[in-house]
Amino acid sequence: MNQLFPIFIKLNQIHTLLVGGGNVAMEKFQALVSNDNALNLNIVAKEIVPEFEMLIKQYPQIKLNIRPFEINDLENMQLVIAATNNRELNEQLRELTTFNNILFNAADKPELCDFYLGSIVKKGDLKVAISTNGKSPTIAKRIKELLNEMLPEEIDETLSLMSAYREQLKGDFEYKVKKLNEHTKNILRHER
Structure with missing residues:
Protein backbone atom coordinates (compact mmCIF):
# COMPACT_ATOMS: atom_id res chain seq x y z
CA MET A 1 0.00 0.00 0.00
CA ASN A 2 1.38 3.39 -1.00
CA GLN A 3 1.41 5.60 2.10
CA LEU A 4 3.64 8.37 0.75
CA PHE A 5 2.48 11.94 1.29
CA PRO A 6 3.82 14.21 -1.47
CA ILE A 7 5.10 17.61 -0.43
CA PHE A 8 7.23 20.28 -2.06
CA ILE A 9 9.99 21.65 0.18
CA LYS A 10 11.43 25.16 -0.12
CA LEU A 11 15.08 24.16 -0.05
CA ASN A 12 16.25 27.74 0.40
CA GLN A 13 14.36 27.92 3.71
CA ILE A 14 15.77 24.80 5.36
CA HIS A 15 19.25 23.43 6.02
CA THR A 16 20.26 20.31 4.12
CA LEU A 17 23.25 18.02 4.56
CA LEU A 18 24.56 15.78 1.79
CA VAL A 19 27.00 13.09 2.93
CA GLY A 20 29.15 11.60 0.18
CA GLY A 21 31.43 12.70 -2.61
CA GLY A 22 31.10 10.11 -5.36
CA ASN A 23 29.00 9.91 -8.51
CA VAL A 24 25.79 9.09 -6.64
CA ALA A 25 26.29 12.10 -4.36
CA MET A 26 26.90 14.25 -7.45
CA GLU A 27 23.62 12.96 -8.93
CA LYS A 28 21.73 13.86 -5.73
CA PHE A 29 23.43 17.28 -5.70
CA GLN A 30 22.34 17.91 -9.30
CA ALA A 31 18.76 16.96 -8.40
CA LEU A 32 18.81 19.40 -5.49
CA VAL A 33 20.31 22.38 -7.35
CA SER A 34 18.12 21.82 -10.41
CA ASN A 35 15.13 22.43 -8.16
CA ASP A 36 16.60 25.35 -6.20
CA ASN A 37 20.09 26.63 -6.92
CA ALA A 38 19.87 28.96 -3.88
CA LEU A 39 19.50 26.08 -1.44
CA ASN A 40 21.21 26.00 1.96
CA LEU A 41 23.45 22.95 1.57
CA ASN A 42 26.41 21.54 3.42
CA ILE A 43 28.35 18.65 1.89
CA VAL A 44 30.59 16.34 3.90
CA ALA A 45 32.70 13.80 2.05
CA LYS A 46 35.74 11.79 3.04
CA GLU A 47 36.78 11.95 -0.62
CA ILE A 48 35.26 13.69 -3.61
CA VAL A 49 35.43 12.99 -7.32
CA PRO A 50 37.04 15.91 -9.19
CA GLU A 51 33.98 16.54 -11.43
CA PHE A 52 31.79 16.92 -8.34
CA GLU A 53 34.23 19.29 -6.64
CA MET A 54 34.37 21.46 -9.77
CA LEU A 55 30.57 21.51 -10.01
CA ILE A 56 30.19 22.62 -6.37
CA LYS A 57 32.47 25.62 -7.01
CA GLN A 58 29.71 27.11 -9.21
CA TYR A 59 27.57 27.57 -6.07
CA PRO A 60 29.42 29.82 -3.61
CA GLN A 61 26.77 29.49 -0.88
CA ILE A 62 27.33 25.72 -0.61
CA LYS A 63 29.74 24.58 2.08
CA LEU A 64 32.05 21.66 1.26
CA ASN A 65 33.99 19.81 3.95
CA ILE A 66 36.38 17.12 2.67
CA ARG A 67 36.70 14.98 5.77
CA PRO A 68 34.80 12.16 7.48
CA PHE A 69 31.30 12.84 8.81
CA GLU A 70 31.15 14.18 12.38
CA ILE A 71 28.09 14.20 14.63
CA ASN A 72 28.12 18.01 14.88
CA ASP A 73 27.54 18.11 11.08
CA LEU A 74 23.88 17.50 11.94
CA GLU A 75 23.60 20.71 13.95
CA ASN A 76 20.73 22.86 12.58
CA MET A 77 20.01 20.39 9.76
CA GLN A 78 16.43 19.58 8.80
CA LEU A 79 17.10 17.27 5.87
CA VAL A 80 19.94 14.76 5.40
CA ILE A 81 20.77 12.78 2.28
CA ALA A 82 23.34 10.01 2.48
CA ALA A 83 24.98 9.04 -0.79
CA THR A 84 27.69 6.71 0.43
CA ASN A 85 28.47 3.05 -0.09
CA ASN A 86 29.28 2.74 3.62
CA ARG A 87 26.48 0.68 5.18
CA GLU A 88 27.61 1.37 8.76
CA LEU A 89 27.70 5.14 8.19
CA ASN A 90 24.27 5.08 6.52
CA GLU A 91 22.81 3.18 9.48
CA GLN A 92 24.51 5.55 11.95
CA LEU A 93 23.04 8.51 10.06
CA ARG A 94 19.61 6.86 10.15
CA GLU A 95 19.81 6.50 13.94
CA LEU A 96 21.13 10.02 14.50
CA THR A 97 18.56 11.67 12.25
CA THR A 98 15.73 9.74 13.89
CA PHE A 99 16.96 10.78 17.35
CA ASN A 100 17.24 14.42 16.24
CA ASN A 101 13.94 14.54 14.28
CA ILE A 102 15.66 15.17 10.95
CA LEU A 103 14.22 13.82 7.69
CA PHE A 104 16.57 11.25 6.14
CA ASN A 105 17.19 9.71 2.74
CA ALA A 106 19.81 7.10 1.90
CA ALA A 107 20.47 6.58 -1.80
CA ASP A 108 19.36 3.12 -2.94
CA LYS A 109 18.35 2.12 0.61
CA PRO A 110 14.56 2.60 0.76
CA GLU A 111 14.29 0.77 4.08
CA LEU A 112 16.35 3.55 5.74
CA CYS A 113 14.45 6.47 4.17
CA ASP A 114 11.87 8.88 5.53
CA PHE A 115 11.34 10.20 2.00
CA TYR A 116 12.30 9.45 -1.60
CA LEU A 117 13.57 11.76 -4.29
CA PRO A 152 2.50 21.93 -23.89
CA GLU A 153 5.46 24.31 -23.88
CA GLU A 154 3.12 27.24 -23.29
CA ILE A 155 1.88 25.79 -19.97
CA ASP A 156 3.86 28.43 -18.03
CA GLU A 157 2.09 31.23 -19.90
CA THR A 158 -1.23 29.54 -19.13
CA LEU A 159 -0.30 29.37 -15.43
CA SER A 160 0.44 33.11 -15.38
CA LEU A 161 -2.87 33.91 -17.06
CA MET A 162 -4.76 31.67 -14.62
CA SER A 163 -3.05 33.33 -11.67
CA ALA A 164 -4.12 36.76 -12.93
CA TYR A 165 -7.68 35.49 -13.56
CA ARG A 166 -7.85 34.01 -10.05
CA GLU A 167 -6.83 37.36 -8.54
CA GLN A 168 -9.67 39.12 -10.41
CA LEU A 169 -12.39 36.73 -9.25
CA LYS A 170 -14.74 37.99 -6.55
CA GLY A 171 -16.73 35.73 -4.29
CA ASP A 172 -16.16 32.99 -1.76
CA PHE A 173 -13.75 30.08 -2.11
CA GLU A 174 -16.40 27.69 -3.50
CA TYR A 175 -17.43 30.16 -6.21
CA LYS A 176 -13.80 30.78 -7.23
CA VAL A 177 -13.07 27.06 -7.46
CA LYS A 178 -16.17 26.53 -9.62
CA LYS A 179 -15.18 29.36 -11.99
CA LEU A 180 -11.56 28.19 -12.22
CA ASN A 181 -12.67 24.62 -12.92
CA GLU A 182 -14.98 25.80 -15.71
CA HIS A 183 -12.18 27.88 -17.20
CA THR A 184 -9.55 25.10 -17.11
CA LYS A 185 -11.55 21.98 -18.01
CA ASN A 186 -10.37 21.93 -21.63
CA ILE A 187 -6.77 23.11 -21.19
CA LEU A 188 -5.10 19.70 -21.22
CA ARG A 189 -7.45 17.80 -23.50
CA HIS A 190 -5.22 15.53 -25.53
CA GLU A 191 -6.17 15.39 -29.19
CA ARG A 192 -5.94 11.97 -30.78
Whole structure:
Protein backbone atom coordinates (compact mmCIF):
# COMPACT_ATOMS: atom_id res chain seq x y z
CA MET A 1 0.00 0.00 0.00
CA ASN A 2 1.38 3.39 -1.00
CA GLN A 3 1.41 5.60 2.10
CA LEU A 4 3.64 8.37 0.75
CA PHE A 5 2.48 11.94 1.29
CA PRO A 6 3.82 14.21 -1.47
CA ILE A 7 5.10 17.61 -0.43
CA PHE A 8 7.23 20.28 -2.06
CA ILE A 9 9.99 21.65 0.18
CA LYS A 10 11.43 25.16 -0.12
CA LEU A 11 15.08 24.16 -0.05
CA ASN A 12 16.25 27.74 0.40
CA GLN A 13 14.36 27.92 3.71
CA ILE A 14 15.77 24.80 5.36
CA HIS A 15 19.25 23.43 6.02
CA THR A 16 20.26 20.31 4.12
CA LEU A 17 23.25 18.02 4.56
CA LEU A 18 24.56 15.78 1.79
CA VAL A 19 27.00 13.09 2.93
CA GLY A 20 29.15 11.60 0.18
CA GLY A 21 31.43 12.70 -2.61
CA GLY A 22 31.10 10.11 -5.36
CA ASN A 23 29.00 9.91 -8.51
CA VAL A 24 25.79 9.09 -6.64
CA ALA A 25 26.29 12.10 -4.36
CA MET A 26 26.90 14.25 -7.45
CA GLU A 27 23.62 12.96 -8.93
CA LYS A 28 21.73 13.86 -5.73
CA PHE A 29 23.43 17.28 -5.70
CA GLN A 30 22.34 17.91 -9.30
CA ALA A 31 18.76 16.96 -8.40
CA LEU A 32 18.81 19.40 -5.49
CA VAL A 33 20.31 22.38 -7.35
CA SER A 34 18.12 21.82 -10.41
CA ASN A 35 15.13 22.43 -8.16
CA ASP A 36 16.60 25.35 -6.20
CA ASN A 37 20.09 26.63 -6.92
CA ALA A 38 19.87 28.96 -3.88
CA LEU A 39 19.50 26.08 -1.44
CA ASN A 40 21.21 26.00 1.96
CA LEU A 41 23.45 22.95 1.57
CA ASN A 42 26.41 21.54 3.42
CA ILE A 43 28.35 18.65 1.89
CA VAL A 44 30.59 16.34 3.90
CA ALA A 45 32.70 13.80 2.05
CA LYS A 46 35.74 11.79 3.04
CA GLU A 47 36.78 11.95 -0.62
CA ILE A 48 35.26 13.69 -3.61
CA VAL A 49 35.43 12.99 -7.32
CA PRO A 50 37.04 15.91 -9.19
CA GLU A 51 33.98 16.54 -11.43
CA PHE A 52 31.79 16.92 -8.34
CA GLU A 53 34.23 19.29 -6.64
CA MET A 54 34.37 21.46 -9.77
CA LEU A 55 30.57 21.51 -10.01
CA ILE A 56 30.19 22.62 -6.37
CA LYS A 57 32.47 25.62 -7.01
CA GLN A 58 29.71 27.11 -9.21
CA TYR A 59 27.57 27.57 -6.07
CA PRO A 60 29.42 29.82 -3.61
CA GLN A 61 26.77 29.49 -0.88
CA ILE A 62 27.33 25.72 -0.61
CA LYS A 63 29.74 24.58 2.08
CA LEU A 64 32.05 21.66 1.26
CA ASN A 65 33.99 19.81 3.95
CA ILE A 66 36.38 17.12 2.67
CA ARG A 67 36.70 14.98 5.77
CA PRO A 68 34.80 12.16 7.48
CA PHE A 69 31.30 12.84 8.81
CA GLU A 70 31.15 14.18 12.38
CA ILE A 71 28.09 14.20 14.63
CA ASN A 72 28.12 18.01 14.88
CA ASP A 73 27.54 18.11 11.08
CA LEU A 74 23.88 17.50 11.94
CA GLU A 75 23.60 20.71 13.95
CA ASN A 76 20.73 22.86 12.58
CA MET A 77 20.01 20.39 9.76
CA GLN A 78 16.43 19.58 8.80
CA LEU A 79 17.10 17.27 5.87
CA VAL A 80 19.94 14.76 5.40
CA ILE A 81 20.77 12.78 2.28
CA ALA A 82 23.34 10.01 2.48
CA ALA A 83 24.98 9.04 -0.79
CA THR A 84 27.69 6.71 0.43
CA ASN A 85 28.47 3.05 -0.09
CA ASN A 86 29.28 2.74 3.62
CA ARG A 87 26.48 0.68 5.18
CA GLU A 88 27.61 1.37 8.76
CA LEU A 89 27.70 5.14 8.19
CA ASN A 90 24.27 5.08 6.52
CA GLU A 91 22.81 3.18 9.48
CA GLN A 92 24.51 5.55 11.95
CA LEU A 93 23.04 8.51 10.06
CA ARG A 94 19.61 6.86 10.15
CA GLU A 95 19.81 6.50 13.94
CA LEU A 96 21.13 10.02 14.50
CA THR A 97 18.56 11.67 12.25
CA THR A 98 15.73 9.74 13.89
CA PHE A 99 16.96 10.78 17.35
CA ASN A 100 17.24 14.42 16.24
CA ASN A 101 13.94 14.54 14.28
CA ILE A 102 15.66 15.17 10.95
CA LEU A 103 14.22 13.82 7.69
CA PHE A 104 16.57 11.25 6.14
CA ASN A 105 17.19 9.71 2.74
CA ALA A 106 19.81 7.10 1.90
CA ALA A 107 20.47 6.58 -1.80
CA ASP A 108 19.36 3.12 -2.94
CA LYS A 109 18.35 2.12 0.61
CA PRO A 110 14.56 2.60 0.76
CA GLU A 111 14.29 0.77 4.08
CA LEU A 112 16.35 3.55 5.74
CA CYS A 113 14.45 6.47 4.17
CA ASP A 114 11.87 8.88 5.53
CA PHE A 115 11.34 10.20 2.00
CA TYR A 116 12.30 9.45 -1.60
CA LEU A 117 13.57 11.76 -4.29
CA GLY A 118 11.11 11.26 -7.15
CA SER A 119 11.38 11.93 -10.85
CA ILE A 120 10.52 15.55 -11.60
CA VAL A 121 8.78 17.06 -14.61
CA LYS A 122 9.40 20.80 -14.71
CA LYS A 123 7.99 23.30 -17.19
CA GLY A 124 8.34 26.85 -15.89
CA ASP A 125 6.32 27.13 -12.68
CA LEU A 126 4.70 23.73 -13.19
CA LYS A 127 6.41 20.94 -11.30
CA VAL A 128 5.13 17.36 -11.14
CA ALA A 129 6.76 14.79 -8.86
CA ILE A 130 6.52 11.10 -9.72
CA SER A 131 7.05 8.25 -7.27
CA THR A 132 6.70 4.51 -7.59
CA ASN A 133 6.99 4.03 -3.80
CA GLY A 134 10.61 3.00 -4.32
CA LYS A 135 9.70 0.07 -6.55
CA SER A 136 10.79 1.15 -10.03
CA PRO A 137 12.79 4.28 -10.78
CA THR A 138 12.81 3.12 -14.42
CA ILE A 139 9.01 3.33 -14.65
CA ALA A 140 9.10 6.77 -12.97
CA LYS A 141 11.63 7.88 -15.59
CA ARG A 142 9.39 6.65 -18.44
CA ILE A 143 6.37 8.47 -17.00
CA LYS A 144 8.50 11.61 -16.69
CA GLU A 145 9.40 11.35 -20.39
CA LEU A 146 5.74 10.85 -21.31
CA LEU A 147 4.60 13.89 -19.32
CA ASN A 148 7.40 16.02 -20.76
CA GLU A 149 6.13 15.17 -24.24
CA MET A 150 2.45 15.66 -23.38
CA LEU A 151 2.58 18.96 -21.53
CA PRO A 152 2.50 21.93 -23.89
CA GLU A 153 5.46 24.31 -23.88
CA GLU A 154 3.12 27.24 -23.29
CA ILE A 155 1.88 25.79 -19.97
CA ASP A 156 3.86 28.43 -18.03
CA GLU A 157 2.09 31.23 -19.90
CA THR A 158 -1.23 29.54 -19.13
CA LEU A 159 -0.30 29.37 -15.43
CA SER A 160 0.44 33.11 -15.38
CA LEU A 161 -2.87 33.91 -17.06
CA MET A 162 -4.76 31.67 -14.62
CA SER A 163 -3.05 33.33 -11.67
CA ALA A 164 -4.12 36.76 -12.93
CA TYR A 165 -7.68 35.49 -13.56
CA ARG A 166 -7.85 34.01 -10.05
CA GLU A 167 -6.83 37.36 -8.54
CA GLN A 168 -9.67 39.12 -10.41
CA LEU A 169 -12.39 36.73 -9.25
CA LYS A 170 -14.74 37.99 -6.55
CA GLY A 171 -16.73 35.73 -4.29
CA ASP A 172 -16.16 32.99 -1.76
CA PHE A 173 -13.75 30.08 -2.11
CA GLU A 174 -16.40 27.69 -3.50
CA TYR A 175 -17.43 30.16 -6.21
CA LYS A 176 -13.80 30.78 -7.23
CA VAL A 177 -13.07 27.06 -7.46
CA LYS A 178 -16.17 26.53 -9.62
CA LYS A 179 -15.18 29.36 -11.99
CA LEU A 180 -11.56 28.19 -12.22
CA ASN A 181 -12.67 24.62 -12.92
CA GLU A 182 -14.98 25.80 -15.71
CA HIS A 183 -12.18 27.88 -17.20
CA THR A 184 -9.55 25.10 -17.11
CA LYS A 185 -11.55 21.98 -18.01
CA ASN A 186 -10.37 21.93 -21.63
CA ILE A 187 -6.77 23.11 -21.19
CA LEU A 188 -5.10 19.70 -21.22
CA ARG A 189 -7.45 17.80 -23.50
CA HIS A 190 -5.22 15.53 -25.53
CA GLU A 191 -6.17 15.39 -29.19
CA ARG A 192 -5.94 11.97 -30.78
